[in-house]
Amino acid sequence: MTLLSGQDPTDLPGGRSRSATAWGLNALGVAVVAFWFVKNGLEQQLPAWVWVVGAVALAAWALRESGRTQRVLVVAGVVMIVAGSLTVVATDSLMIVPVIVGIVLLGANLRVPVWAAAVAAVGAVVVIAVCATVEHASVQFVLGTSGGLLLGVLIGFSRRQFRIAADRAQQAEREQQRAQLLADRSRASRDIHDVLAHSLGGLVLQLDAVEALLEAGRVDDATKRAGEARTLAADGLAEARRAVHALRDDAGPDPATAPDQAVRTSPADVPDANRASRTSDDHVPDRADLTALVDAHRSFGGAIAVQGDATLAALDEAHRAAVVQVVREALSNARRHASGRPVSLSVIRDGDAVDVVVANPLTGGGQGLLGMHERFAELGSSATVEAERSDDEFVVAMHLPVDAVAATEGEAS
Structure with a gap:
């Protein structure tokens, strides 16, 4: 049964995430109670109204298992409690099962006030007590059924707390993931900013020097400066790629642990005329x-x-x-x-x-x-x-x- 399976994490509209075991246990619970209801009813020759009301309680239980909207779930739970309570005494407490299931349903539903299950249980006790008085049932019978309803309230409240804790854990995990994402993006932003500020700023200075040297007719010096500018641009491009890679791939190198270890472009990325100027000692040492x-x-x-x-x-x-x-x-x-x-x-x-x-x-x-x-x-x-x-x-x-x-x-x- 639902209150025993513990496999119904949500009772929300739009479908519930439930395992095949939970569905099987609930279907078995409905079938078993229906079997004994019919068997005992035939043996005891129950009145027609008991058959009708009991059938309504069992139908509401079955509807609860296939319901897909919030209203259907709540209405099914209320019907289970009311109809089941009316037939508890007549069926010798057999129909207490759908009543308890309905109370657990209301108690565990996060969209229903927390007091709803307790109020429903009190109402069910009143109905059972009235029926017991009419049928001349013992006080012990009423107390025993009241204990079962109290157990349903406690189970429903426990499941509610479990769902609240699960929701909070999921929310905390989402917030942690978002915080980690923002931290990674901030780190990548800093790296890209540092690369652009350092490389592009230096590149502008180098190109200004090249222009000045060319105007002065110092072609050899201008060529050397142009080679240094190309090297600086290539290094900046490599570090920018590393920063972007770190943003897209958590397995990439951590900029915080090796910020000054430039990822060199392959020799194929550099023209032959400038390859000689690209040594492993340019700008970046082995140790930061x-x-x-x-x-x-x-x-x-x-x-x-x-x-x-x-x-x-x-x-x-x-x-x-x-x-x-x-x-x-x-x-x-x-x-x-x-x-x-x-x-x-x-x-x-x-x-x-x-x-x-x-x-x-x-x-x-x-x-x-x-x-x-x-x-x-x-x-x-x-x-x-x-x-x-x-x-x-x-x-x-x-x-x-x-x-x-x-x-x-x-x-x-």
Whole structure:
């Protein structure tokens, strides 16, 4: 029967998700009760009204199993309770079964008020008590049937709570999936922004230099600059493809763990005349640090003064990668908004922390600053980043915890 199968997760309109076992148990329940109703009715020669009302209760039970609308389900449950209650005494408590099933149905239905099943049970007890008085049934009979109805109320309430918990779990899972999707999209957006800001900004500077060199008649220097511009464009295209791939495929490389490991295009993607300029050392080192960014900034015609360990040896991989991306953005901002102005980069070890500061004359704002804070927030550590104006400079300051393993290895070496 329904109250015993536990396989009816929903009683919603438009069809219910139920297993073949649940359907089979309910059909068996209807058949068994109908068989004994007919058998006992013939033996006891029940009055005609009992046959009619009992048949209505069983028909409502069967309708409940095939109902497809909310109204049909609720009406079937109410009919089962009313008709079954009227025949409980006459059938020697056999028809208490559809009454209990109807109470469970109302109690488990999330679209019916939670008190509906309890009210229906009380009403059924009243009807049974009145019929028992008319038929001179014992008080024990009424109490026994009342206990069965109370059990139906408890089962219905339990199933309601189970469905509520299941709905909340599904909602939480959907929210978690949406949050993960938004986080992945935000991460890919930051990567694409960083690639475009760094690569395209540097490309513009290189092409400006090419134009100036050609106007000065320095064709060889212009050709060299054009080759560097092609290399920079190819690297930017490769990193943009990696970021798009990470957005479409969760199995792709995590930009947070290897942001500065450019995915190289194959040699076939580069013309023979420029293939020689595309070595594995161009712009991107094997280990993520600030050296390549400093070299690239200088190759773009920028002036930068470096103080401290640009290899970031005291930081772990995750913090080092975040610093590289933030410095990349800071240098790109400096080239866009303060082209030709001097930039300072400081890496200072202070006890168990490392401070990285990038300063350049007057700039700021933009999507990149938001990405800086997001990257550091994802680290889940005490690392912080601040980007603000200070006097006549725009300063990006990072404070990061020292990696104990890296620090020990550095001291040993």
